[in-house]
Amino acid sequence: ETGVTQSPTHLIKTRGQQVTLRCSSQSGHNTVSWYQQALGQGPQFIFQYYREEENGRGNFPPRFSGLQFPNYSSELNVNALELDDSALYLCASSEGASNEKLFFGSGTQLSVL
């Protein structure tokens, strides 16, 4: 069984740039959620994708967007990067949109300079 994999592991961008983060869900999981974890904080829900559609969103601006592909992998795109976007971005997969059991990847550490 393959776990959740994320790429890249680390990324450095400058303010105003755009970034794309990638996630492959665990085998058999059709739902992907994205979370932002600032240093010393708990993860914050960004959005969830199910059947290639965004079906739930947290308190993040529209410059945070995503995609889910037919193989259930997903991308997180962030436009017009701000310094406060520096964080660990976590992808979690689950077996169904209503399933509470999340399986997290190791994350992408994004630094915005």
Place this chain on the structure above:
Amino acid sequence: QQQVKQSPQSLIVQKGGISIINCAYENTAFDYFPWYQQFPGKGPALLIAIRPDVSEKKEGRFTISFNKSAKQFSLHIMDSQPGDSATYFCAASRARSGGYQKVTFGTGTKLQVIP
């Protein structure tokens, strides 16, 4: 608005001792309360979870105690080991209209178990 409050922020326990982490929630609509364990450089991993219809759940050395009337729950780690040194997050969730799950996390407790 912080919907799940966690304490303490950090905890040092001797090997073999009991580690206790406490959480309180505000939203009575939450119906699933997991605890996650996170090691440096890794994502959170589900450790144990409870639903509000039971007051206690035990899995090995890990126990959740749940007090629905007080809207509080806690994690007890018995016979704490150095390998338990990690950051622990309590969380709460409920199914939303539209069928999605949003997990609300506490701020984390950094546990250090010293030999």
